[in-house]
Amino acid sequence: MAEGFNTDDMLDVYLFENGQLLEQLQEIVLEQKDADRFDEDSINEIFRTMHTIKGSSGIMMFDDITAVAHKLEDVFYFLRESYPDDVPHLELVEHVLEVEDFVSNEMDKIQNGDPADGDSSEIVANLDKFLKKIKGEATEDDAPPQANASEGPKQFYIAPVASNDSHFYRIYVSFYPDTAMSNIHAYKIVYALKEIAEDLLYEPDDIISNVESSDVIIKDGFKILLQAQNSEAEVRQIISEGYTVEKVDIYECSAEEFAQGFHVGEQEEVHIDLESSVEAIEAKADASGGEAEKPAKPKIAPGDFVVKSKEPGKQKKLARDKPKTEKAAFISVNVSKMDELMDLIGELVISESVVLQNPDLKVPGLNLDSFNKAASQMSKISTDLQNVIMSMRMVPLTNTFQKMNRIVFDVSRKLGKDIEFIMLGDQTEVDKNIIEHISDPLMHIVRNAVDHGIETNEERKESGKKGKGKITLSAKTEAGKVWISVEDNGKGLDREKILSKARKQGLLEEGKPESAYSDKEVYQFITLPGFSTNEQVTEYSGRGVGMDVVVQNIQKIGGTLDIESAAGFGSVMSLKIPLTLAIVNGIVIETGASSFVLETGVIKEFVRVTESMMIHEPNGDEYVMIRGECFPVLRLGKWYNMKNYRESVEDGMMIILEVEDKKICLFVDRLIGEQEIVVKPIPSYIKKVKGLSGCTQLGDGSIALILDPGGLV
Amino acid sequence: MSETNELMDPTNATGTAVNEHDAQKGKYMTFKSGNEYFGLKIQYVNEIIQIQSITEVPETEDYIKGLINLRGKIVPVIDVRIRFKQEPFEYNDRTCIIVIDVHSTVVGLIVEKIAEVVEIKEEDILPPPSVRHVEKAEKNKYIYGIGKVGEDVKLLLDPDKLLNDGELAFADQANEPAPVEE
Numbered sequence: 001m002a003e004g005f006n007t008d009d010m011l012d013v014y015l016f017e018n019g020q021l022l023e024q025l026q027e028i029v030l031e032q033k034d035a036d037r038f039d040e041d042s043i044n045e046i047f048r049t050m051h052t053i054k055g056s057s058g059i060m061m062f063d064d065i066t067a068v069a070h071k072l073e074d075v076f077y078f079l080r081e082s083y084p085d086d087v088p089h090l091e092l093v094e095h096v097l098e099v100e101d102f103v104s105n106e107m108d109k110i111q112n113g114d115p116a117d118g119d120s121s122e123i124v125a126n127l128d129k130f131l132k133k134i135k136g137e138a139t140e141d142d143a144p145p146q147a148n149a150s151e152g153p154k155q156f157y158i159a160p161v162a163s164n165d166s167h168f169y170r171i172y173v174s175f176y177p178d179t180a181m182s183n184i185h186a187y188k189i190v191y192a193l194k195e196i197a198e199d200l201l202y203e204p205d206d207i208i209s210n211v212e213s214s215d216v217i218i219k220d221g222f223k224i225l226l227q228a229q230n231s232e233a234e235v236r237q238i239i240s241e242g243y244t245v246e247k248v249d250i251y252e253c254s255a256e257e258f259a260q261g262f263h264v265g266e267q268e269e270v271h272i273d274l275e276s277s278v279e280a281i282e283a284k285a286d287a288s289g290g291e292a293e294k295p296a297k298p299k300i301a302p303g304d305f306v307v308k309s310k311e312p313g314k315q316k317k318l319a320r321d322k323p324k325t326e327k328a329a330f331i332s333v334n335v336s337k338m339d340e341l342m343d344l345i346g347e348l349v350i351s352e353s354v355v356l357q358n359p360d361l362k363v364p365g366l367n368l369d370s371f372n373k374a375a376s377q378m379s380k381i382s383t384d385l386q387n388v389i390m391s392m393r394m395v396p397l398t399n400t401f402q403k404m405n406r407i408v409f410d411v412s413r414k415l416g417k418d419i420e421f422i423m424l425g426d427q428t429e430v431d432k433n434i435i436e437h438i439s440d441p442l443m444h445i446v447r448n449a450v451d452h453g454i455e456t457n458e459e460r461k462e463s464g465k466k467g468k469g470k471i472t473l474s475a476k477t478e479a480g481k482v483w484i485s486v487e488d489n490g491k492g493l494d495r496e497k498i499l500s501k502a503r504k505q506g507l508l509e510e511g512k513p514e515s516a517y518s519d520k521e522v523y524q525f526i527t528l529p530g531f532s533t534n535e536q537v538t539e540y541s542g543r544g545v546g547m548d549v550v551v552q553n554i555q556k557i558g559g560t561l562d563i564e565s566a567a568g569f570g571s572v573m574s575l576k577i578p579l580t581l582a583i584v585n586g587i588v589i590e591t592g593a594s595s596f597v598l599e600t601g602v603i604k605e606f607v608r609v610t611e612s613m614m615i616h617e618p619n620g621d622e623y624v625m626i627r628g629e630c631f632p633v634l635r636l637g638k639w640y641n642m643k644n645y646r647e648s649v650e651d652g653m654m655i656i657l658e659v660e661d662k663k664i665c666l667f668v669d670r671l672i673g674e675q676e677i678v679v680k681p682i683p684s685y686i687k688k689v690k691g692l693s694g695c696t697q698l699g700d701g702s703i704a705l706i707l708d709p710g711g712l713v
Numbered sequence: 714m715s716e717t718n719e720l721m722d723p724t725n726a727t728g729t730a731v732n733e734h735d736a737q738k739g740k741y742m743t744f745k746s747g748n749e750y751f752g753l754k755i756q757y758v759n760e761i762i763q764i765q766s767i768t769e770v771p772e773t774e775d776y777i778k779g780l781i782n783l784r785g786k787i788v789p790v791i792d793v794r795i796r797f798k799q800e801p802f803e804y805n806d807r808t809c810i811i812v813i814d815v816h817s818t819v820v821g822l823i824v825e826k827i828a829e830v831v832e833i834k835e836e837d838i839l840p841p842p843s844v845r846h847v848e849k850a851e852k853n854k855y856i857y858g859i860g861k862v863g864e865d866v867k868l869l870l871d872p873d874k875l876l877n878d879g880e881l882a883f884a885d886q887a888n889e890p891a892p893v894e895e
Contacts, residue, residue, distance in 0.1 A: 347785055594769055640771030682770070683780070683789045685818050685876065689772045695780060695787055703768040703780045703787060 014056050015111055016332065021049045022104050023399060025096070030405045033093045034420075038079070046096065047076040053103060064120035065106050071127040072099045078135060087134050094413070095130055097406070098123055166198055169235060171224040172249040175217060183207040183214040185245070186222040192238050199227035335432060338393060345382075345389050346678035350697050352382055353675065357700070386676070394429035397475050397484075400439050401426040404446045404473055411450045417469055418457055419450060424474035430482050434577055437557045438484065441550040445486045445573045446473065448547070453490035453571060463568070465489075481710070485574040493565040495522050523563040527551040555688075560710075576710065578693060584679060586696070588672040588704060589655070592642040595704035596668070597677055597696055602709040604656040604663065606671065609649050624654065624665050631656060631665040634712055639691070645669055659709045666712065679706060739835070741860065743828040743867050744811065747799045750828055752860055752867035757813045761827060764808040781810070781821060788812065790821035796875065797855075815872045822875075831867070833860035838869065 028042045038046070054069035072095070079087065102123055106116040173189060175182045186207050193200055202224045204213040228235065232250050239248050356375050361368060401423045412419040430438075454460075454469035472487040499514050502525045508514070527547045554561050554575055565571035586597040607626055615623040615630070622633040633654070637645025646652045646669045655666045677696040682689075682705075693708035741752035762783070767790060769779040776795040780787050790810055795801055802825055810821040838858040857871040 350785075594771075642769075642771065680787055683787060683819070685789045685820055686770055686773055686777060686780075689770060692770070695768070697782055697785065697787070701782055702766055703782050705768065705770065 011060065011110070012332075014060050015107055018053055018056060018103070018107060021053060022100055022107075023402065025049050026100055026406060027402050029093055029096050029100070030402065030409060033090070033409055035089065037087060037089050038092075040080075043076055043080050047073060047080055050076060050099075062106065062110070062116050064116065064118055065103050067120045068099050068102055068123050068127075071124045071131070072096065075127055075131050075134075078131060084134050090413075091130065093409075095127060097410070098126070166227050166229055167231070168253045169224075169226045169228070169232065170251045170253050171226055171235070171239065172221050172247075172251075173224065173239060173245055174221040174247045176246045177218055182217045182222075186213075186217050189222070189239050189245075190224070193224065193226055193228075193235075196228045196230050196234070196238070197226055198229070199225075201225040338389075338432075342389055342393065345385055349382055349386065349676055349678060352378065353698075354701065383676075393432050395432050395435055396427050396429050397435065398426045400435055400442065401473055401475075403439065404442060407443060407446050408450055408471055411447055412454075412469075415451065416456065417450065417454055419454055419469040419471060422470065422472045424472065425476050426473075428475040428477055428482065430475075430577075434482070434557060437553060438559075438575065438577060441553045441561075441575065442473075442484065442486070444547070444550045445575075446471065449486050449488040449490070449571075449573070453488035453492075455491050459491070463491075482577045483574060484577065485572055487570065487572045489570040492567040492569055492571050493523055493526070493563070494567060495519065498522050498525050501525075519565070520563070523565060526563070527561065578679075584677060586675055586677040586706070587655075588675055588698065589636075589653075589668045589670070590672055591636045591669045592645040594642065595672065595698060595702065596636065597675075597704045597706045598655065598657070598666075598709065599706075600674065602657050602659055604658050607654045607656065607665075609654050611648070611650060614649055624649075626654075626656070626665075629663075631663055633665045633667055635667040636707075637667075637669070639712070657709045657713065659713045662713045664713050677704075677706070739832050741831055741833055741867065741869065742811065743831055744793075744809075744822075744824040745826040745828055746793045746797060746824055750865065750867045751793075752831070752833065752869045753811070753813065753872060754869075755830060757815055757872050759812040759814045759819065762810050762812060762821075764804050764806065764810060764823065778823060783812065783821075786819070788819050788821050790823055791876075792823045794823075794825065813872055815876055818876060820876055831860075831862050833862060833867070833869075837861045 025046060028038075028045055032038050032042055050069045050073040054066050054073055057063075057065040057069060075092075075095070078084070102118060102120065106118045109116050109118070173186070175185060183204075184207075186202070190200065190202055190207075202222065204216050204222075207213045207217070207222075226235065232252060235250055236248065239245070239250075356379070361371075405421055405423065408419055408421040449471050454471070455463065455465075460469065470489045473484070474487070475482060475484045477483070499508070499517070499522060502508050502522075503514075507525060507528065508517075527550070551561050554577065557577060559575055559577035562574040562576065563571065564574070585600040587600055587603060589596050589598060609624055609626065613625045614633070615625060617623070622635075623630050624633050635645070636642075649667060652667055652669050653671055655668060657664055657666055675698065677698075679694045680696055682692065682695050691708055691711035692705050693711070694706040695703050696706055698704050737755050740755040742755050742758050743750050743752045745751075765781055767779040767781055770777065770789075776791050776793075778790050778792050781790050782788075792801065804823070808823060808825065809827050810823055811827070812819060812821045838860050840858060841856050855870055855874045856868045857874075858869040860867045860869050
């Protein structure tokens with residue numbers, strides 16, 4: 001049915017929509033992985049998701065994805081209809097994740113232009129087994145409750161609410177042999193009948209997804225089982241003979257025969273001609289029996305027929321609903337275009353200040369009233385523009401965090417560790433570029449935490465620890481940085497072990513006693529290439545390639561990794577990542593001949609101090625007493641060994657900075673002013689300088705260095 | 714080779730790209746530093762600009778003079794004389810910066826005096842003379858050949874080594890793993 005569409009566009013939409021569906025799916029599944037069972041909404045949601053994926057994959061002819069989605073849909077159909085009590089929940093979760101993995105894997109392949117060649121048979125077989133298992137346990141004691149079937153307004157499946165007014169029809173439609181796309185015409189009939197139907201089955205059941213069904217329809221006719229309140233004449237009016245429909249036969253039949261579908265007396269889903277159904281007609285008075293009585297013929301589970309017959313209808317419906325809601329709300333934009341726009345806006349902001357602070361304006365005697373008015377209007381617009389572009393680029397960390405959730409789940413299950421995973425601040429918004437860069441490092445860290453941070457259940461018991469292993473992933477923004485930390489309550493880093501390994505690898509400095517290494521220094525060893533204290537290489541870690549890659553990747557985006565640990569109590573790995581590319585509000589200061597910029601966010605206040613407020617220690621450290629509080633003083637000029645900076649505290653300016661609850665006083669020569677700055681990285685040719693996080697262009701076109709307060713404190 | 718890629722840029726008409734490439738072959742930008750003349754393959758040269766205000770970056774090697782703003786792009790500049798361990802010189806308004814692009818690293822070279830663009834044939838390029846003193850070895854490593862132009866000789870620079878020599882790599886290593894605290 002791809003005729004008339006641009007398949008490339010369709011593929012894009014397919015990948016985009018399914019990608020989102022899979023993300024949602026994973027979120028739902030992981031949210032409830034610890035529960036005893038999925039709640040009703042989730043089951044419906046998973047069912048719908050699988051249904052949509054199946055439908056769209058069918059249209060795109062990705063048969064393996066269709067097959068897998070179909071099977072999982074069957075499983076969830078059963079859950080939805082039957083509410084079996086004793087479903088092994090974790091097993092189910094694994095099955096769902098397995099399917100999710102498979103589908104997203106295939107979608108990756110498709111996206112990369114490779115053929116989607118994954119083999120679905122194993123997963124399908126597994127699911128089959130699982131379905132049989134839960135069915136086997138469920139069918140005896142849990143008769144499928146009928147009422148549940150009619151819930152969910154989106155479902156076309158209408159439960160056979162068999163009131164006495166209902167009539168049951170077998171309808172046989174034959175098309176003219178030369179009818180093209182008879183499956184579509186058949187679908188039109190089905191669609192029309194849905195208006196009146198209480199229950200509706202038809203065969204062939206894959207008229208939408210399978211083009212070949214049109215041949216079958218031509219050859220064998222199109223069969224419909226209809227339950228409705230309408231009379232035969234009314235039904236006949238709906239399916240009128242026309243230029244494609246050669247003949248319509250409508251037979252009224254009993255509820256029992258209706259319930260047995262097309263396949264009376266047969267156990268397989270094979271094509272059945274009409275005659276055998278007719279033979280099988282048995283009269284039975286009890287009309288309310290419906291499907292609930294079906295277990296008498298256990299292998300023809302009622303669900304099997306019903307699910308299939310309603311699929312095409314629903315698929316069509318979703319396919320129509322989706323574009324309306326989603327297409328209007330989102331368009332996907334190439335990130336490089338966003339970057340370009342971002343750069344351009346950055347340049348605009350700078351040239352704006354070049355214009356507004358132009359020395360030509362300083363000529364005395366100029367009347368600038370209307371200029372200033374226009375200028376302030378322009379500043380407002382450019383500020384708005386910046387805010388918009390910034391918000392466009394910001395993405396919440398939710399997806400990244402969900403990925404971690406998944407990893408914790410997978411790895412902990414495989415290692416047999418009982419781990420609780422807590423996510424905090426997953427709504428924290430971060431620049432899109434940054435998200436792409438932190439996903440991998442974060443994955444390593446989380447994996448490490450599960451694998452060798454948290455002890456095995458036995459070890460925990462032995463060491464007398466109460467409760468489950470716990471991993472907390474949290475994110476926040478502070479002082480223009482994103483802080484992401486992974487905290488575990490496991491065994492912590494083993495200082496001795498790391499030191500002995502470091503000694504073996506010859507990393508320790510000659511003549512420096514081991515006790516002279518601070519904990520921080522020791523922990524830094526684990527970030528060196530080839531360093532792993534795990535004696536055994538597991539599937540997840542121990543090869544010693546993890547942490548150094550983590551650190552490299554984080555440094556690439558100007559971030560740092562902090563390791564804290566207490567033996568026996570766990571460790572905390574904190575990533576500190578700058579919000580690069582950001583346009584930030586900065587204060588321009590000057591020391592010596594150089595200009596520096598400080599982010600406004602970290603500045604507490606500016607103070608002028610007198611010599612009497614200073615406290616000098618013999619070792620050269622200085623403190624300043626301001627309103628009874630004592631701050632350490634850092635002279636920027638001295639820190640960077642500059643020339644010609646102001647020595648006397650009374651000539652310069654003290655800036656109180658607060659970073660991570662630490663306060664210092666930064667002594668600079670003078671304040672220049674406030675400016676919005678575009679953070680640009682210092683060219684990589686220049687090695688990283690402590691205390692500098694980037695550079696920017698000032699209004700006059702000169703370059704100022706951006707101070708990183710974290711590096712100064 | 715990045716410069717070839719650049720020249721073969723599909724946005725250029727293919728014909729001119731080839732011609733340009735041919736035209737650039739064997740051409741060297743020469744400049745004076747100290748008493749010697751140095752040559753740099755012209756493919757590396759992006760442009761030549763006048764000296765402009767340089768923002769110093771603290772705690773870098775002495776030859777890295779700082780950053781300049783090249784039409785919105787921030788470019789580090791190095792002083793070639795100091796790089797060659799020669800006496801520093803006063804910049805004046807005739808001092809030039811040669812902006813070079815070596816494998817996408819854009820760096821400005823502050824040189825005393827731009828000389829000319831000369832053509833040096835392969836056969837006129839000699840390997841650098843064998844090293845006698847350790848001191849000389851230090852200087853020679855940026856130079857991959859000596860080109861003869863008439864009576865003069867030009868020292869041909871290897872820009873890769875000029876920008877990234879062992880010294881620099883070592884400095885990097887020593888700096889990176891150090892815990893950032895204080």
